Amino acid sequence: MPTPYGDSVFHTQNIQQLAEDVSAATDGGLTITVHSAGSLFGHPEIKDSVRRGLAPIGEVLMSRLANEDPIFGIDSVPFLASNYDESRALWQASREVVTQKLADQGLTLLYAVPWPGQSIYTKDPISSTADLEGANFRAYNTATERLAQLMGAVPTQLETGDIPTAFSTGRVAAMITSPSTGVSSQAWDFTNHYTDTQAWLPKNMVIVNTAALEGLPEEQQSALMEAAKAAETRGWEMSRAETDEKIATLKENGMTVSEPSDELAQQLSDIGQTMTDEWLAEAGDEGAQVVEDYRASLK
Structure with a gap:
């Protein structure tokens, strides 16, 4: 599983937990090996690598795909949604159409988690x-x-x-x-x-190649989807906590x-x-x- 960000980033930590949850739920039958910090594919290549089956699963910043369809950029329109409650409402309003756009390319959306505000x-x-x-x-x-x-x-x-x-x-x-x-x-x-x-809270999406997903035994598919649901809930909570913690760290290191x-x-x-x-x-x-x-x- 390629991801763009390093191991210290909460998105990556959330994905590592996803991998652990899937392995535990399937008794090791399905394992996800996370290649963080662009070490397997660079960020611009991750989505296509998953679509083409070069990697079965990956993480990508949703708005990176805005060039292919503007709906992928909805969460990066400045000041359209500029706090967590608004961001959640915007995701609920846009999730179905985003899911369908990905499905049209043979991709299944697992979950999405926002970064703190920009x-x-x-x-x-x-x-x-x-x-x-x-x-x-x-x-x-x-x-x-x-x-x-x-x-x-x-x-x-x-x-x-x-x-x-x-x-x-x-x-x-x-x-x-x-x-x-x-x-x-x-x-x-x-x-x-x-x-x-x-200004806005852009989201990272975790996507999986639909054919690869459907090729798994049914119980492994269910385990992955359940783990993804938990990862979305956990990730939003981690993002909220991250905002306060990281701004405090900036101050502690002398930034105004x-x-x-x-x-x-x-x-x-x-x-x-x-x-x-x-x-x-x-x-x-x-x-x-x-x-x-x-x-x-x-x-």
Whole structure:
């Protein structure tokens, strides 16, 4: 099982627990060997490696697939869902259509778990988007590319493991990511300020090759699905705990943690509305229905 993130990341730890649960439930009949940190396939290759059967199961950031269908990017539209309750409601509204999109490619969704909310890391304090104008800004999907553009920054594609080197060499000067990634990359070594925007909570999905799944004995299929259900519940709880813990770690290591200024908050809200409108235009009736269902569920 290839995964993109290292063993210290809670998503990987959750997957390791999934593997242990499956092995225990099947008396060792079904074992999952986790290859973390992109050691088997790089993040961009994981989804296709599972689809093609090169690996039967894998983990991928859902929004990485937004280029093939906008519905995969719904959880990375800034400020559409910007806390855990909203993120859960958005997932409930979008899960069925995401599941079907994957099924059409011979993939079965096992579960999805969000990262903590995405916030901005910089060397210098920022009070408005003008402070980011012209800066190289780390991007990891289409949404972060567009966000950087709307802030006047220059999007630069960069995988998690390359973050420290990219900052130290001047390849990037700012990024928006979770406190988890900030701690795992020891952001205090190359940035000083964490602006707590909580812009969105992107999810990682664990997917399995449907043919491989259906090739398992029925009791092993059931054990995997039950373990996946438990992993989703556990993962959301781990993510909530992670938020508080990792922000505290950033502070302990000397980073200045602050709320966005009124000006920056308004600018980011306006950008979020622009990006929601753009996403809806791209996603069409299907996306509009998901957003309508999501917003209705919040009332």
